[in-house]
Amino acid sequence: MTTEDLTVSLRVVLLAGGVGGSTFASGLRDEVRERGGELTVVCNTGDDLWLSGLRLQPDVDSMLYSLAGVKDLGQGWGRAGDSRRVADELAAWGVGWEWFLLGDLDLGAHIARTSWLREGLTPSQAITRLQSRWDLGATLLPMTDTEVDTHVVLDSGRMHFQEWWTRHRAGLEPVRFENPGIEASVPAPGVIEAIATADVILIAPSNPIVSIGPILAVPGLGDALRQASAPVVGVSPIIGDAPVRGMADVCLRVAGVPCTAAGVAGHYGARSNGGLLDAWLLAEEDARAAAEVDALGIRARVEPLWMSDAGRTRALAVAALAAGL
Numbered sequence: 612m613t614t615e616d617l618t619v620s621l622r623v624v625l626l627a628g629g630v631g632g633s634t635f636a637s638g639l640r641d642e643v644r645e646r647g648g649e650l651t652v653v654c655n656t657g658d659d660l661w662l663s664g665l666r667l668q669p670d671v672d673s674m675l676y677s678l679a680g681v682k683d684l685g686q687g688w689g690r691a692g693d694s695r696r697v698a699d700e701l702a703a704w705g706v707g708w709e710w711f712l713l714g715d716l717d718l719g720a721h722i723a724r725t726s727w728l729r730e731g732l733t734p735s736q737a738i739t740r741l742q743s744r745w746d747l748g749a750t751l752l753p754m755t756d757t758e759v760d761t762h763v764v765l766d767s768g769r770m771h772f773q774e775w776w777t778r779h780r781a782g783l784e785p786v787r788f789e790n791p792g793i794e795a796s797v798p799a800p801g802v803i804e805a806i807a808t809a810d811v812i813l814i815a816p817s818n819p820i821v822s823i824g825p826i827l828a829v830p831g832l833g834d835a836l837r838q839a840s841a842p843v844v845g846v847s848p849i850i851g852d853a854p855v856r857g858m859a860d861v862c863l864r865v866a867g868v869p870c871t872a873a874g875v876a877g878h879y880g881a882r883s884n885g886g887l888l889d890a891w892l893l894a895e896e897d898a899r900a901a902a903e904v905d906a907l908g909i910r911a912r913v914e915p916l917w918m919s920d921a922g923r924t925r926a927l928a929v930a931a932l933a934a935g936l
Contacts, residue, residue, distance in 0.1 A: 622649050622651075622810045623649070624653065624812045625650065625651070625652045625814075625815055626817075627652055627653070627674065627817050628655030628658065628822030629857070630673065631918070632670070632822060633673040635815045635924065635928065636650075636677060638918070638927060641925050642925055643748075643932075651805040652749055652752065653805070654674050654753055654754065655821075656755060656825070657754075657759060657790055658773065658822075659758065659760055660771055662713075664725070665725045666728055667721055670822065672688075672717070675738075678747040687856070689713075690714055690717050694715050694716075696715055697718050698713050698715070708774070720741060738753060750801075754825065755799050757796035757797070759790040759791065759792050759796055760790070761790055762788070762790070764785060764786045765783055780858065785862075787865060788821055788866075790825050793829060794830065796829050797829070806841075809839065812836060813843075813844050814844070814845035814879070815846060816848040816918075818859045819878055820868070837887065842934075842936075843882060844888070844935040845876065845890070847872040847892060849871060849872045850872075850894040850896055850916055850917070851894065852872075855917075866878070871900060872891075872893040872897040872900050873904050876888060881909045886909075890909065891910070892914050892930060894914070894915070895913055895916075897913075914930040915927070
């Protein structure tokens, strides 16, 4: 395929979740759109939950707001310029979680979604309606339409991932993470088709265990990646042996994965050896680990990975595409 052909028909699939995933997706969208291509984002739905009678999809909404240009860039999620009058009123009634604040505009999306779900729409169909409000320059797909919320198993019991992550800041030592019902789930409509027809597949710099892990755990989805004709390129969420944001180091430790760029690459594995990756982008701070990644059968590329502004984020997207094309 020539460069001219790619400019016209470039089809990119991104697996993503969390703040890092939505930030990367914005730069990637800008680059793919300028090339006249199509971007499909497969979003983690393991973070989803029911709260105050509403169905919340935090990773989906973070992606939606980021691509729409309405995300609160300061906190990394939610709507810019939001208020919390409704949240304060709910707290006064003792409804919801006082430590899980939702803005009024954000609640509007949750109410709309829940209304459509109660009318009989699937989560995929509800997401289609939500994204039709803005010109996102991408298509958002949930990993599955099945409810497979992530639970954290502790010695003392279990809790929803959002409570462990947001309220306890990952301070309670977990035994493992589970997605009840995921064994019986199926990929959402369009996911397998997008992977099968992609020119390049990217794994965002998202938490490998609780953001990308649930996506790969949907039966048939990991196999689709292994069998895809397109190269699979991952971007390290670890820079200088530390997570860029959040508490991914705790999640990696519980899964027995070293909190290093090479450790996460090894967790995903090389496609040539039954894993997922053909290439792996690691930070300049971790350049010494490139040989270790190459030894795994994964092509290592050392690039600046800090997404500190729109220009650097887009440059990272360009580098990720180049690693696959």
